[in-house]
Amino acid sequence: MNKSKIIIGSDHGGFELKQKLKCLLEKKYIIFDVGTNSTDSCDYPNFAKKLCKEVLKYNCFGILICKTGVGMSIAANRFNKIRAVLCFEKKIAKMSRAHNNTNVICFGAENTSVKAASEMIDIFLKTGFEGDRHKRRVDMLDF
Numbered sequence: 817m818n819k820s821k822i823i824i825g826s827d828h829g830g831f832e833l834k835q836k837l838k839c840l841l842e843k844k845y846i847i848f849d850v851g852t853n854s855t856d857s858c859d860y861p862n863f864a865k866k867l868c869k870e871v872l873k874y875n876c877f878g879i880l881i882c883k884t885g886v887g888m889s890i891a892a893n894r895f896n897k898i899r900a901v902l903c904f905e906k907k908i909a910k911m912s913r914a915h916n917n918t919n920v921i922c923f924g925a926e927n928t929s930v931k932a933a934s935e936m937i938d939i940f941l942k943t944g945f946e947g948d949r950h951k952r953r954v955d956m957l958d959f
Contacts, residue, residue, distance in 0.1 A: 825881075826925075827883075827888070828852055830880075832855070860891060864880055878892075879922075898920055906936055913944070917945040
C-alpha cells in the first residue's frame with residue numbers, strides 16, 4: 817500500500833471539510849484532489865468514481881466526504897477491491913483497517929469536525945490489516 821499518497825474527494829457538501837483536511841494532510845502526505853473544487857451543487861457519484869479509480873491505480877488510500885458520508889460510502893463500495901467505511905469514531909477507523917482492510921474512509925461533513933476527522937485519518941493510516949481469518953473473509957467480498 818502506497819501510504820505516502822492519499823486521494824481525496826468530495827461533493828459540494830463536503831468541500832469545506834475537504835479543503836481544511838488537505839491543509840493538514842499536505843504536511844505529511846502527497847495529496848491528490850479529484851474534486852469538487854467549489855460549493856456549487858454537483859453529483860457525488862462522479863467524485864467517488866474518480867477517487868476509486870485512482871486508489872486502485874496507485875494502490876493507495878482514499879478519503880471521501882459528502883454531507884452525511886452515506887452517499888459516498890455507497891458509491892465507493894460499488895467498486896471491486898474498494899472497501900469503504902463511513903467513519904464516525906476512532907474505534908471504527910481502527911477496526912475497519914485491522915479486520916476489513918478498508919482502503920477508503922468516508923466522512924459526513926455535517927457531523928464530523930476537522931479535529932475528529934484528522935484523528936480518525938491518522939488512526940486509519942497507521943493501522944495495519946491483521947490478515948489471518950480476516951483475510952479469508954475480505955477475499956469473499958470481491959465478486
